[in-house]
Amino acid sequence: MRPSTAQSWRRWWPLVALGALVVAIVVVAAMAYLRPKPPPxxxxxxxxxxxxxxPGGGSRFDYASLDPDRGLLFVAHLGASEVIEVDVRASRVVRVIPDVSQVHGVLVVPALHRVYATATGRNEMVMLDEGTGQAVGEAPTGDYPDGLAYDSRRNAVWTTNERGGTETVIDAVTGTVRGTAMLGGEVGNVAYDPVSDRMLVDVQARNELASLDPSTLAVTRRIALPGCxxxxxxxxxxxxxxxxxxxxxxARLLTVALESEAVSGTADVGRDPDVLAYDLGMSRLYVAAESGWLTVLDVRDGQPVVIGSGFLATDxxxxxxDPVSHHSYYPVPAGTTGSPALLDREPVP
Structure with missing residues (x-):
């Protein structure tokens, strides 16, 4: 660099740095402004x-699944690569099931006395004996398996392969892979509708809900999700x-009418909503968010109405x-004592 150019650069450098700082502040402020704010x-x-x-450190927990007949809750402790089994009636940990690599999804199927877990670190689904916690098989999945659903009519487990944009369909007893469903983009959660005999999958890359024929694994309908x-x-x-x-x-909750296959309502929920749970007996919906915000809604005349919304706990x-007791459960990295804990909440009469 020539001396004159260097001198000129030194002269203008403070202004350039100041300009860059101003731009950075504006960008951060704009992002904070545009980021969804919690509802009232x-x-x-x-x-x-x-x-x-x-047990274990306060690393990330993920999904949880309850056997309501036995009162056993299975919690995915993702950060520790283990599944924690809790007797919610006796309020005690039954056992810790190790070596489920980066476990995300967990699903108990009481009729089969089996627990299924996605070992995301190995791109596998692990099958566990509900009574002993012993692994009884595993099956390969697509890239980054996350959520799970059970097709009771065909005795099949579906794993959502988030990054792969696919669903792996696995025999619930033998662990044999029956096939792969292609969704055409990054996917979210999956659920089985026993009334229409269809699988529903969030295709989060396309902001749509896909309906699939579980026999052919073909997408039969794509439901647009405007506002999502x-x-x-x-x-x-x-x-x-x-x-x-x-x-x-x-941070929106959409209600989709399954008969018309269209969005029928929306509601604001806590920032970064993640796991949902529905209590059929009370017609009550719970939406837990990464921000620690919990939204509770009652379904009235086909529409969820917010009856409670607030910060519950960090993460x-x-x-x-529990459809029997109507209690709800929340695994968190730090309970009232600062240690990892399962929070038990009951409805206020």
Missing amino acids: AVALPLRAAGEVEL DHDHGLVLAPAQRLAFVACDGN AHVVAV
Whole structure:
């Protein structure tokens, strides 16, 4: 660099740096402004009913699945690559099932006495004996398996391969891979509708809900989700012919009428909604968010109405509900003592 050029650069450098700083501040401010804000706080219709200290460090938990007949809750401790089994009736940890690499999804099927878990670190689904916790088989999946669903009519487990944009269909007893469904983009959660005998899958890359024939694994319908950014969470109310979809990009909950296959309502929920749970007996929907915000909605005349919305706990993005007791459960990295814990909440009368 010539001396004159260097001198000129030194002269202008402070202004260039100041300009870059101003641009950075504007960008950060714009992102903060555009980021979804939490909805107005409304007292949660819940009260503390107990707390179970969980083993291991306070690393990330993911999905949870409950066997309501036995009162056993299976929690995916993703950060520790283990599944934690909790007796929610006795409020104690039954066992820790290790070596489920980066476990995300977990699903108990009481009729088969089996627990299924996605070992995301190995791109596998692991099958566990519900009574002993022993691994009884595994099956290869697509890239980054996450959520799970059970097709009771065909005795098949579906794994959502988020990055792969596919669903792997696996025999629930033998672990044999029956086939792969192609969705055409990154996918979110999957659920089985026993009324229409269809699988529903969030295609979060396309902001749509795909309906598939579980016999042919073909997409038969793509339901547009206007107003949704990145649909990830999904739960069904089959008897009411409703699907609830959580859009984590813009903190919206969409209601889809399954008969008309169209969005019939929207609601604001906590930032970064993740796991949903539906209590059929109370017609009550729970939406747990990465932000620790919980939204509770009652379904009235086919539409969910917010009855409670507020911060529950840091990283309380997982929820499971007991259809018998109507208690809801939330694994969190830090409970009241600062250790990992399972929070137990019961409805306020």
